[in-house]
Amino acid sequence: MKRIIKALGVVTLPLALAACDMAPKYVRPAMPVPAVSPQGPAYVTANGTGAIMPADTAWRDFFTEPRLARVIETALANNRDLRLAVANVEQARAQYRVQRADLLPTVGATGTATYSEQPLVQFGQPQRLNTDVYQAQVGISAWEIDLFGRVRNMSKAAQEQYFASVENRNAAQTTLIAEVANAWLTMAADQERLRIARELEKAFGKSLELNRARFAKGIASELEVRQAQTSHDQARSDIAQATTLVAQDQNALNLLAGVTVPAADLPDMLPSAGVTLDTLPAGISSDILLRRPDIASAEHQLRAANANIGAARAAFFPNISLTAALGTVSLGLSGLFSGGSETWSVAPRATLPIFDFGRNKGNLRYAKATYEAMLATYEKSVQTGFREVADALARRGTMTEQLEAQTSLRDAARVAYTLSDARFRAGVDSFLTTLDSQRALYGAEQSLLATRLTRAGNMVELYRAMGGGLK
Incomplete structure (x- = not known):
């Protein structure tokens, strides 16, 4: 919960600072x-x-x-x-x-399932390792602050x-x-x-x-x-x-x-x-x-x-954008929403033009x-x-x-x-x-x-x- 609150703080703090307007003050012409x-x-x-x-x-x-x-x-x-x-x-x-x-940010939900098989040598015997990863998350992508x-x-x-x-x-x-x-x-x-x-x-x-x-x-x-x-x-x-x-x-x-x-x-x-x-x-x-x-x-x-x-x-x-996600991940479908499977990520990005000719x-x-x-x-x-x-x-x-x-x-x-x-x-x-x-x-x-x-x-x-x- 603390991590979630921290993530939300990262999202909302720039909004509080977003009060700058570069447009000239409009005055109706005479x-x-x-x-x-x-x-x-x-x-x-x-x-x-x-x-x-x-x-x-x-x-x-x-x-x-x-x-x-x-x-x-x-x-x-x-x-x-x-x-x-x-x-x-x-x-x-x-x-x-x-x-x-x-x-406003566009909020989307995604769900993914990844099935993989890799070779594995254990005790001198070649084997195959099967891995199933299930993930569900809700987040925002490339939202410009x-x-x-x-x-x-x-x-x-x-x-x-x-x-x-x-x-x-x-x-x-x-x-x-x-x-x-x-x-x-x-x-x-x-x-x-x-x-x-x-x-x-x-x-x-x-x-x-x-x-x-x-x-x-x-x-x-x-x-x-x-x-x-x-x-x-x-x-x-x-x-x-x-x-x-x-x-x-x-x-x-x-x-x-x-x-x-x-x-x-x-x-x-x-x-x-x-x-x-x-x-x-x-x-x-x-x-x-x-x-x-x-x-x-x-x-x-x-x-x-x-x-x-x-x-x-x-x-x-500078152009500042934010990508954030909150979700859950599990190696099994039954444990997708169980305790301890929570995951979150916040990825702010800033770009500043230097040479645009x-x-x-x-x-x-x-x-x-x-x-x-x-x-x-x-x-x-x-x-x-x-x-x-x-x-x-x-x-x-x-x-x-x-x-x-x-x-x-x-x-x-x-x-x-x-x-x-x-x-x-x-x-x-x-x-x-x-x-x-x-x-x-x-x-x-x-x-x-x-x-x-x-x-x-x-x-x-x-x-x-x-x-x-x-x-």
């Missing part, structure tokens, strides 16, 4: 962006009244259109890219568990890589939600574009029939007929193009959803309101960027690189260079996130005025077309005036639709850029 979002004529004055923080708002609460919410839920359950991100998380978790296991933190830093690096994979999965989710929302809104806009083209095609068709009738009676010229036909043919072409776009939009939405989206969840037109909440903040602190999963992932990568520096530094110091220095330089690369990646992620938020805020700041102007322009073009058509039918103006009014109305309808789509997409982008979509 954010290389302004402290607050930009201010200026393109931005709405910050007003926190009733505003919600995207990172604290569940996507089911933000997307208020029921059909869109159902499509997003379907995509989160079936999208293959998101499944791949989840699988990557499981891989990183398994690798971390493997690396963490090196911190982590005096200088090499194994701990490698384990920490693997842990940070695991955390980074989790954040990458979260980033994939926020991106997927935004992509599904934009695809759904694009399909809605193309559906409405198709409706506008069909309505104007009918109006242009009536004008074409009227001009053909006037030409047959000798009232109108062939030029007026051809001019009317150009508008009618353009509308027909736009109908064909919009029909194709709607089909392609549906294919894109099915790909994102991972399954065929039910017809009941597809949009028939772009809603004028009620797709998303409209109470996002106008100005934010740059610290909110730290809640974005892509930036959090970049920081975990930076922490992992910092831990790898510690592992590379520890390689310059620059291998350890190269590994350390590589670890430091990797840290610098991860630092640049982290800072660029912060700057990219800041720009995305700033761009979305700039777009939002002028969107209301632009939407009002486009709506007024469309209304004016519609009235102008109605008046010019009435004057043409009364014989007051030529058809050229009516044709210009038709084309102006068509362009105004398309521009207003594009502005409405931009506004809806801007709310989605602002929600994503501010870290929304995880809940």
Whole structure:
């Protein structure tokens, strides 16, 4: 028993001394962006009244259109890219568990039986000596005692890589939600574009029939007929193009959803309101960027690189490993566990690199260079996130005025077309005036639709850029 206690003491004493960490102390880098979002004529004055923080708002609460919410839920359950991100998380978790296991000794049990026969001369007579040796033991083999933190830093690096994979999965989710929302809104806009083209095609068709009738009676010229036909043919072409776009939009939405989206969840037109909440903040602190999963992932990568520096530094110091065994040995199987058969052994081993021809220095330089690369990646992620938020805020700041102007322009073009058509039918103006009014109305309808789509997409982008979509 005393020998066993002594052996355990030999094992546990180095553990008590293992408190050295060669990794540099990690300090979060200063954010290389302004402290607050930009201010200026393109931005709405910050007003926190009733505003919600995207990172604290569940996507089911933000997307208020029921059909869109159902499509997003379907995509989160079936999208293959998101499944791949989840699988990557499981891989990183398994690798971390493997690396963490090196911190503790691997205990194994072995049992052996040796049968030997040797020649023996006894009393001048040759004989054969048969020997049977049975042995059973429990022990640890080549366990590295982590005096200088090499194994701990490698384990920490693997842990940070695991955390980074989790954040990458979260980033994939926020991106997927935004992509599904934009695809759904694009399909809605193309559906409405198709409706506008069909309505104007009918109006242009009536004008074409009227001009053909006037030409047959000798009232109108062939030029007026051809001019009317150009508008009618353009509308027909736009109908064909919009029909194709709607089909392609549906294919894109099915790909994102991972399954065929039910017809009941597809949009028939772009809603004028009620797709998303409209109470996002106008100005934010740059610290909110730290809640974005892509930036959090970049920081975990930076922490992992910092831990790898510690592992590379520890390689310059002695590597101490321990092999120990406790068991029993006997010349007969029946006496294997009898008194007096106990055996134990402890074999510490220390190795110190003397000449490695620059291998350890190269590994350390590589670890430091990797840290610098991860630092640049982290800072660029912060700057990219800041720009995305700033761009979305700039777009939002002028969107209301632009939407009002486009709506007024469309209304004016519609009235102008109605008046010019009435004057043409009364014989007051030529058809050229009516044709210009038709084309102006068509362009105004398309521009207003594009502005409405931009506004809806801007709310989605602002929600994503501010870290929304995880809940």
